[in-house]
Amino acid sequence: AAKASGPHRYLVFTPALRTVLEDRWQIASRLREAAANGEFAVRWQPVVDLRSGEVTGAEALLRWNHPQRGLIPPEEFIPVAEENGLIVPITRWLLQVTTAQATAWAREGLDLAIAVNISAVHLASGTLVDDVLGAVGDNGLRTTGLTVELTETSIARDPEQAVEQFSVLRKHGIRVAIDDFGSGYSSLSAVASLPVDVLKVDRALVAGAPPKRLAAPEAILRAVSALGSALGLQVLAEGVETVEQVDRARRVGCAFAQGYQLSRPLAAEHLSGLLEDSRRRTGRQLLPPPSAP
Numbered sequence: 001a002a003k004a005s006g007p008h009r010y011l012v013f014t015p016a017l018r019t020v021l022e023d024r025w026q027i028a029s030r031l032r033e034a035a036a037n038g039e040f041a042v043r044w045q046p047v048v049d050l051r052s053g054e055v056t057g058a059e060a061l062l063r064w065n066h067p068q069r070g071l072i073p074p075e076e077f078i079p080v081a082e083e084n085g086l087i088v089p090i091t092r093w094l095l096q097v098t099t100a101q102a103t104a105w106a107r108e109g110l111d112l113a114i115a116v117n118i119s120a121v122h123l124a125s126g127t128l129v130d131d132v133l134g135a136v137g138d139n140g141l142r143t144t145g146l147t148v149e150l151t152e153t154s155i156a157r158d159p160e161q162a163v164e165q166f167s168v169l170r171k172h173g174i175r176v177a178i179d180d181f182g183s184g185y186s187s188l189s190a191v192a193s194l195p196v197d198v199l200k201v202d203r204a205l206v207a208g209a210p211p212k213r214l215a216a217p218e219a220i221l222r223a224v225s226a227l228g229s230a231l232g233l234q235v236l237a238e239g240v241e242t243v244e245q246v247d248r249a250r251r252v253g254c255a256f257a258q259g260y261q262l263s264r265p266l267a268a269e270h271l272s273g274l275l276e277d278s279r280r281r282t283g284r285q286l287l288p289p290p291s292a293p
């Protein structure tokens with residue numbers, strides 16, 4: 001791949017690099033049609049209240065069902081969509097679909113707060129507030145039923161603009177979450193000055209696992225959770241993969257959790273089916289116990 005050593009830095013255009021670039025080019029040229037052809041899909045990952053065990057919400061995660069290549073993960077096409085500005089219309093579509101879904105769930109008696117991921121490019125575009133409020137209004141959703149998630153890193157690109165737009169959104173009742181907290185390099189004082197509602201603690205801090213194995217995983221998670229609570233934020237542990245991690249998140253005071261141990265991201269019908277079954281049986285919105293591996 002790229003070689004950058006010694007005083008003379010140069011790029012070697014290997015076949016592997018060529019493939020990567022061609023891939024990006026192909027993805028870029030196909031993205032526009034993908035939206036028109038209805039190739040995007042949404043998966044929903046349940047958010048669980050760790051005290052009651054109830055499912056109180058779900059995060060919308062974008063999928064691209066490519067006719068030849070199958071499911072393409074967001075990490076591969078979102079950066080490309082960001083580079084050519086397509087992320088804004090794609091997210092506009094996603095906001096419409098997800099707020100409509102939440103309204104449909106509410107009609108079925110399922111009370112689920114939804115969360116949608118927002119790119120830094122959208123924050124910089126100046127249309128975020130209109131796009132969010134427009135979707136909520138068009139689909140008759142309570143504004144408090146929607147959380148927008150922005151990663152710590154994308155907020156850090158332009159904190160002033162973030163503060164400004166978050167304030168407007170929150171004035172309308174929309175909730176704001178810092179996503180992947182602990183994966184970037186935000187200072188604690190930077191977090192303290194942000195008008196946000198939810199702190200989503202990055203999977204790496206929750207698992208205390210590689211890429212950087214943490215020396216004292218429980219102490220670190222406890223400190224981050226205490227910081228969030230002290231700032232009046234709801235703390236959510238991301239990516240819980242084991243019973244031990246769920247227990248640890250609860251023990252250190254995280255109010256909510258998401259992760260494969262609780263549920264993988266699911267198609268909308270699958271999620272509402274599960275929750276309606278459990279509500280009929282128990283009167284509550286619970287997930288079935290995870291099946292043994």
Ligand code: C2E
Binds near residue numbers: 074258
């Ligand atoms: P994220 O917002 O932090 O979403 C969580 C990611 O972690 C999701 O991956 C989810 O499937 C995965 N995950 C959940 N539980 C576990 C677990 O227990 N273990 C592991 N290993 N992973 C878990 P996904 O769906 O591939 O999304 C990856 C990232 O792509 C998201 O991270 C988000 O930053 C971005 N993304 C996804 N959908 C959108 C979107 O609609 N718009 C934008 N701008 N970004 C999106």
Ligand code: MG
Binds near residue numbers: 059149179
């Ligand atoms: Mg997220």
Ligand code: MG
Binds near residue numbers: 180200202
């Ligand atoms: Mg995250």
Ligand code: MG
Binds near residue numbers: 180
């Ligand atoms: Mg992420």
